[in-house]
Amino acid sequence: MHIHEYQAKSVLKSFGVPVPNGAPAMDVDEAGEVAAGLEGPVFVVKSQIHAGGRGKGRFKELGEGAKGGVRIASSVDEVRADAAEMLGNTLVTVQTGPSGKKVGRLYVEEGSEIAKEFYLSLLVDRVTSRVSFVVSTEGGMDIEAVAAETPDRIVSFSIDPATGFMPHHGRRVAKALDLDGETAKQAHALAANLYAAFLAKDMEMLEINPLVLTGAGDLKCLDAKVGFDSNALARHQDIAEMRDESEEDEKEIEASRHDLSYIALDGDIGCMVNGAGLAMATMDIIKHYGAEPANFLDVGGGATAEKVAAAFKIITADPNVKGILVNIFGGIMRCDVIAEGVIAAVKEVGLDVPLVVRLEGTNVAEGKRIIDASGLNVISADDLDDAAQKIVKAVGG
Ligand code: GDP
Ligand code: MN
Numbered sequence: 001m002h003i004h005e006y007q008a009k010s011v012l013k014s015f016g017v018p019v020p021n022g023a024p025a026m027d028v029d030e031a032g033e034v035a036a037g038l039e040g041p042v043f044v045v046k047s048q049i050h051a052g053g054r055g056k057g058r059f060k061e062l063g064e065g066a067k068g069g070v071r072i073a074s075s076v077d078e079v080r081a082d083a084a085e086m087l088g089n090t091l092v093t094v095q096t097g098p099s100g101k102k103v104g105r106l107y108v109e110e111g112s113e114i115a116k117e118f119y120l121s122l123l124v125d126r127v128t129s130r131v132s133f134v135v136s137t138e139g140g141m142d143i144e145a146v147a148a149e150t151p152d153r154i155v156s157f158s159i160d161p162a163t164g165f166m167p168h169h170g171r172r173v174a175k176a177l178d179l180d181g182e183t184a185k186q187a188h189a190l191a192a193n194l195y196a197a198f199l200a201k202d203m204e205m206l207e208i209n210p211l212v213l214t215g216a217g218d219l220k221c222l223d224a225k226v227g228f229d230s231n232a233l234a235r236h237q238d239i240a241e242m243r244d245e246s247e248e249d250e251k252e253i254e255a256s257r258h259d260l261s262y263i264a265l266d267g268d269i270g271c272m273v274n275g276a277g278l279a280m281a282t283m284d285i286i287k288h289y290g291a292e293p294a295n296f297l298d299v300g301g302g303a304t305a306e307k308v309a310a311a312f313k314i315i316t317a318d319p320n321v322k323g324i325l326v327n328i329f330g331g332i333m334r335c336d337v338i339a340e341g342v343i344a345a346v347k348e349v350g351l352d353v354p355l356v357v358r359l360e361g362t363n364v365a366e367g368k369r370i371i372d373a374s375g376l377n378v379i380s381a382d383d384l385d386d387a388a389q390k391i392v393k394a395v396g397g
Contacts, residue, residue, distance in 0.1 A: 001228045003242045004048040006107040008224035011239070015197040017190060018220045022109025024048065031083035034108040035076045042111030043073045045082040049101040050247040052209075052225060053093035053142075060090040060100055069093065069103070072111055079108060094142075104246060112222060113215035118177050119143055119154075120191075121207040122198045130158035131198060133169070133191065135176040139210035165195040179213075186219045201239060202232035251295075251314050258310040260299055267292025268322040269391055270315035270353075272308070272342075274299050274333055282327045285388040291395060294321045301332045308341025309348070316349050323395040326357040327387055335359040335367030343374045354379060354394035358387035 003011075009019040021038055025031035035043045047054050047069035054069035062085060069091045073079040083106055092100035117139030125132040136154045138146045147154055155176035159165055170188030174180070179187050190211075198206050207225040214220055233240045245253050255262030261276065269291050273279040276298050283293040295318070299311050315324055328338045338359065346355075358381040359367045371378050379394065381387035 001230050001233060001239070001243060002050045002247070003226055003228075003239070004050065004105065004107070004244060004247075005046065005224055006048060006105075007242045008226040009107075009221070011201060011226065012194070012197055012221060012224055015193045015200070017193045017197065018186075018218065019224070020044075020109045020112055020220060020222065022107055025083065025106045025108050026104070027087065028080050028083045031106055031108050032076050032080045035073070035079040038108070038110045040110070041074060043076075043079050044109050044111050045071045045073055045079055045086065046107040046109070047086050047091050047103040048105040048107055049091055049093075049096070049103060050244070051093050051095040051101060052223075053095050054091060057091045057093035057096070059086070060092055062089065083108075101247070105244075112212060112220055114210075114212045114222075115215050115217075116213040117210035118212070119146070119209050120173070120194070120211045121205065121209070122194060122203070123205045125158055128158045130161060131195065132156055132158040133173060133195075135173050137177060139212070141209075143207075143209065159195065165192050169195075183213060183217060183219060190219055190221075201236060202229045203227065204229050251318060254310070254314055255297070258307055260297060260307065260311050260314070262298075262311075262314060263296040264318070265293055265295050266320070267294045268320050268395060270294045270297075270318060270321040270324040272297055272299060272311050272315060272324065272326045272328075274301065274303065274328050274338075278327065278329060281384065282325065282388070285384055286325070286392065289388050289392040291392045294318055299333075303333055303337070303341070305337050305341035305344060308338055309345035312342055312345035313349055316345075316351070316353075321353060323354045323391050324356070325387055325391040326355065326359075327384060328357075328359050328361075330359065330361030330363060330367070333361075334363045335361060336363045336370055339367040339370040343370065343376065346374075346376055351376065354391065356381050356387050356391040356394065358382070358384060 006024045013019050023034045025034050057069040071082045073082050086103050090100040090102050119136040119139045121134045134156045138153050170191050173191040174184035174187040204227040208221045210222050212220050212222050249264050269286050271282050271293050273282050279298045286293050356379045379390050381390050
């Protein structure tokens with residue numbers, strides 16, 4: 001799960017991480033009030049969307065000459081004018097895709113004088129099974145570009161969970177950023193606090209880009225992007241409450257309401273499968289036969305007919321879906337229950353695309369009988385291979 005920059009900064013602040021003073025604003029008046037309460041004289045007005053690249057982004061509704069999604073303002077009136085231009089408009093950045101994201105919230109903070117910009121992130125490194133630091137002197141830039149063009153400017157190391165964060169890790173961060181004296185000490189503390197926050201809140205990634213050295217010689221996090229392990233949210237009520245559903249895929253929200261594991265993908269074959277392993281295998285075999293899955297969907301072991309119907313509706317609501325493959329192995333789940341759920345859903349929402357059903361396991365004969373007796377135009381398949389070939393053929397692949 002992702003949160004907004006202003007939320008990430010409040011979490012980090014509670015761990016003693018230095019961030020500029022600021023507060024969120026939902027409308028123009030509030031933006032003005034926040035600015036009036038800050039020291040100034042320079043303010044930064046920032047669009048809050050779950051995507052980076054806001055500074056260089058463009059608003060769809062504004063002309064080419066208009067400013068981007070992160071703006072420097074030198075008076076409260078200017079803050080209000082910027083807020084009025086940003087709120088309710090659609091910001092397009094390299095990370096939002098061409099359709100962009102509507103700005104519903106702003107963050108107004110005190111402007112910082114920047115002497116140097118750095119990059120610092122923490123992530124779960126699956127190769128070493130540890131939390132890794134990625135540090136670079138090339139701040140404020142796209143880190144993928146830095147990795148491709150000047151990889152020697154990126155320093156990365158992981159933390160042994162048995163020892164935790166050690167003073168030498170802090171020194172390594174300071175050295176990678178070419179800092180010494182008092183600022184090096186600040187870098188040690190910053191790195192230790194970020195690591196503590198990362199562990200305590202079950203983060204998946206934490207990216208500070210840019211981390212800056214201010215004119216006064218202090219380190220400050222000017223931007224913060226944080227992702228959390230969704231499976232650990234049950235023990236972080238404070239984080240779970242930060243969820244902004246307007247930033248998430250409509251279909252994924254609906255799926256989570258029905259306790260379905262669903263991830264929207266870019267292809268055109270909708271998949272309804274029980275069990276994560278079978279779902280992965282189904283996606284693989286669709287790709288093997290030259291097509292692309294429109295989603296990952298695991299209806300789980302003990303799904304009811306209602307849950308199957310909900311899953312079917314989510315799949316058919318996706319305009320990219322040109323065909324549907326239902327692939328169920330009835331172990332705990334009975335094939336007749338699946339068949340009833342699929343038919344109930346088709347009767348309710350209709351079916352405009354080819355549907356291939358492969359059932360196997362408990363009550364398979366009854367399941368097939370129910371589907372045959374329904375009079376629906378369903379292509380039945382005998383095994384996974386057969387099913388994949390049939391659906392790929394049906395969508396014209
Ligand atoms: P992003 O474009 O979505 O990554 O948003 P950022 O929060 O990183 O802001 C974009 C850029 O605006 C930063 O890389 C900085 O160069 C600049 N910026 C942000 N805050 C300040 C500030 O307080 N002072 C100055 N001078 N520049 C800032
Ligand atoms: Mn940034």
